[in-house]
Amino acid sequence: MKIIILKDYLNESIQQVYKAISSRTTIPILSGIKLDVNHQGVTLTASDTDISIQSFIPVEDDKHTIVQIEETGSVVLPAKFFVEIIKKLPSQEIKMEVKEQFHTYISSGATEIQMVGLDPEEFPILPAIEGNETVSVPGDLLKNMIKQTGFSISTHETTPILTGVLWNLENNELKFTATDRHRLATRSAYLNATDIKFNNVVIAGKTLNELSKIIPDQNTLVDIVVSDNQVLFKIDHVLFYSRILEGIYPDTSRIIPSTYKTELIVETKKLSESIDRAYLLSREEKTNIVRLQTLEEGGIEISSSSTELGKVREELDLIDFKGEPLRISFNSKYMLDVLKIVESEQLMIAFTGIMSPIVLKPMDDSQSLFVILPYRTNN
Amino acid sequence: MKIIILKDYLNESIQQVYKAISSRTTIPILSGIKLDVNHQGVTLTASDTDISIQSFIPVEDDKHTIVQIEETGSVVLPAKFFVEIIKKLPSQEIKMEVKEQFHTYISSGATEIQMVGLDPEEFPILPAIEGNETVSVPGDLLKNMIKQTGFSISTHETTPILTGVLWNLENNELKFTATDRHRLATRSAYLNATDIKFNNVVIAGKTLNELSKIIPDQNTLVDIVVSDNQVLFKIDHVLFYSRILEGIYPDTSRIIPSTYKTELIVETKKLSESIDRAYLLSREEKTNIVRLQTLEEGGIEISSSSTELGKVREELDLIDFKGEPLRISFNSKYMLDVLKIVESEQLMIAFTGIMSPIVLKPMDDSQSLFVILPYRTNN
The missing domain is CATH 3.70.10.10 (Proliferating Cell Nuclear Antigen)
Structure with missing residues (x-):
């Protein structure tokens, strides 16, 4: 892998995927960000097994060449150091080259960095659920629904299912429910005609919080794909995968x-x-x-x-x-x-x-x- | 004590003296703010024994009547609740009346508060050092000198004298020194002609930090009075008393x-x-x-x-x-x-x-x- 990439674009993608890095991980490979370079561009991936985030940087956009690719390839770099040092590099132009044993050489202006990389083969493979049916929700509506329900989740790990927000979709009505047994919040919204329905999709409150931060404020459509145990959110160049919490959400209608x-x-x-x-x-x-x-x-x-x-x-x-x-x-x-x-x-x-x-x-x-x-x- | 006082003025004074309140105090009376009302105005006092701050609200300034006094008197009110509730009262006009057993009635708009007050006689008396000679230092210079030395103090309580900043004044040169044995910072400034000199005046770093917050950004002169074991800073309507740390500051000249x-x-x-x-x-x-x-x-x-x-x-x-x-x-x-x-x-x-x-x-x-x-x- 050998590329020249513009700092601002790389930095934005790192910030996006870094939200999936857990500071408490005990699996060394998961404290890293994976970079995959092919001729279309650079894909960054980070995961804490509950959440996985992938961000794609294309070779060029309408305005610029963003990445010059001399050699394709992959590497996993230590996330915390990588996120901080890239932000502080002196020049927009960043050269990156992976050499023997995944040692990665990064240079920008008069700064030279050697980073100890890890084998990308060890990095977990993301679930293949992209093919399933898609529901589209406006980004600002989704953020609002998360905000209006997320505060009512339980913070007690004794009832894990209540640490999530329940999503139901039926007859074009998407409904969020959250309760900690002392209070309850629900928020519904009608979506454009869709045949898709699902129920008992429960997503952890902290996951939704991270998702909210990734959705831009301007008008963006978020595409949602639900599988048996995963939900995928597609936002521009970002793929956000979340685990669905196991268990049956209690019936709250009687409350x-x-x-x-x-x-x-x-x-x-x-x-x-x-x-x-x-x-x-x-x-x-x-x-x-x-x-x-x-x-x-x-x-x-x-x-x-x-x-x-x-x-x-x-x-x-x-x-x-x-x-x-x-x-x-x-x-x-x-x-x-x-x-x-x-x-x-x-x-x-x-x-x-x-x-x-x-x-x-x-x-x-x-x-x-x-x-x-x-x-x-x-x- | 019975007064009507304008919220913004009372709030500003509370914010100033509240900096002297320690959340860890074990002496109940020191978790309170003392109010003294005489015909000139209202004086607020708070103290944690290391720092004492007094702020005076005059009956009127150039623009307004600030306090209407129906009855003079004193009371000590619970600081944390007082500081928060006054800020959030609905109207500018605040009525305060102290009744039997220091029960204090506060009303503003449709809000009525009864506050359990304490006996002001129990509140410690501030040292009388106002009579001593005064050195005047521009407020922005003083803030700058604190900022340029305060970061080098020691945070270890094993050498208490090094948790302070050393002040010396001789031949019109005011000099600050701070060291934690691994690093040292000094900053000097020439003052207008003064006969006063002092040495080995050591003031706790955290005290100087609080002092800095009280000094306004615009041009203000801070009058400084040094006694044997206390320093008094006079800033507009505020008196800020600090204990001088005990002990001899080490000779740093050889470093x-x-x-x-x-x-x-x-x-x-x-x-x-x-x-x-x-x-x-x-x-x-x-x-x-x-x-x-x-x-x-x-x-x-x-x-x-x-x-x-x-x-x-x-x-x-x-x-x-x-x-x-x-x-x-x-x-x-x-x-x-x-x-x-x-x-x-x-x-x-x-x-x-x-x-x-x-x-x-x-x-x-x-x-x-x-x-x-x-x-x-x-x-």
Whole structure:
């Protein structure tokens, strides 16, 4: 392998695949990035077995020659050193040559680097699922769906299936669900006509987080291919492979109440600021308990208290109120997590009793729904 | 105590004094901020016994009435909760009233807070050193002197005196010195004529760090009063008290060589980038060892190596070279720490031998000098 490559392009691809490198890997070859050079260009691959990312740098684009290829070939280079040193090389032009025993010589300006490379034959082979049927989702929609559900996953490894987000696709409706048993978030979106359907596709929350970072902000279509135990996301020149979590995701439909006894409509921002103040105090008690109570004279009261520090109490106007008066306690951190990602100016909060799940629904977006279980305090 | 006060002014003062609050304090009263209200205004005080900060909010400034005082008095409020909740109150107008047992009622807009206050009589009294003679130093100069020396203090509590920066003032020259026995930084500045002199005033590095944050960026004079065991800094409405570290600071004059065998002049930025690349590799070996060597054909070579990862080697042009050829190893992290804070475009590096201290001197600034001890490797 012997090439001359432009720094900015190489750097961008390294940054993309580097997201798959785990600092805790015990398999030496997986702490490296694989480079494969053929006459079309350079392919970079990194993997931590849960996630594998591949980025392709073509020989040229509309504007430039990006890679000059003198000799094709492959090598695996130590990822952490490679990612940092390439970024800091003095010149745009980077020469790379692999010699005996995968020793790799990199030069740029007056800088010369010898890197100890590894045998690319030892690198795991990525699953061949490219042939399967493809669903296309706009990148910004996908990022939004991840953001609106990912915060509700469980962080406990005792129930591994709940550390993922459940994806279902049926009748053109793609639906994401996440729950940690104390709260739940769902978000749906209608896709362009597709015959494809799948269910019980569960993808780890941290994987989706990394995927989000790779999807560019401008309009991009993400092509999704689902196989038995892997999902492949295609984004421009990047292929992102994720393992599907094993196990059956629990049925969450019973958690969501279908009828309500009390319904409030509030200004999202005002409620958020109010809960935030009460949270500051509740946090010191380690419980995060905040109380919400309807007032006879209209409006609601938000309050919290701490034996050591004091009390916070405030009143908030309602845009609308239907149903019975109510007094309920909940984990204010969970409520704030929802309020932070709601984009709608108004929010419906619905209750079926002080022991029943609290439902939050953004008013101009019928496609998200959040549930928080109340605290069983004696108020 | 009963007042109405403007949020932004109260918030600014809280932020200033909060820097003295230690999260690890075991003395309950020191986890609080003391408020003293008299007819001139409100004084906030916080202390961790090493540092005490006092900020004064006058009743009015050129533009506004800032505080309306209905009743004078004092109280100590829980700092962490106070600092966070005041920032988040909904309205500029904040009402505060202290009632029985120091229970404090704070209201703003529709928010009502009850805070458990403590007895201000329990709060430590600040040392009375305001009467002593004063030295004035421009704030930006003081910040710069702290920045150019503070990074060289020791972080080991086994030699407490070296965790501070030594201040000497004699013949109008203020000089800062810091060393951790492996490196040394000094910075001097001439002040306007003053009769005052002092020596062996050693102030903890972390204290100077907090002081730096309080000094505003615009032109401000900092008035400094030194007593036997305390230094007071006066900055606008803020008084910053610091303990002087106990003990005698070691004589560092012998560390700095007075004659050189080899002198190089380099471009600071180029050297910095070059050492940074070599550092990336040396860091993986945990040693940070980088080698510098003069080349027969002119210029120098910067290199480092790692058995696991490989080698970095590069050549750098010199602006000037005097004396004998040389090959020397040093801790590249220490060198980078210096290169990061040098503002001069050119830098002199001087050597007296491979076992002797390396001297770094910015070319357009005769008032800073840095020393790094070399590594005793067999190259």
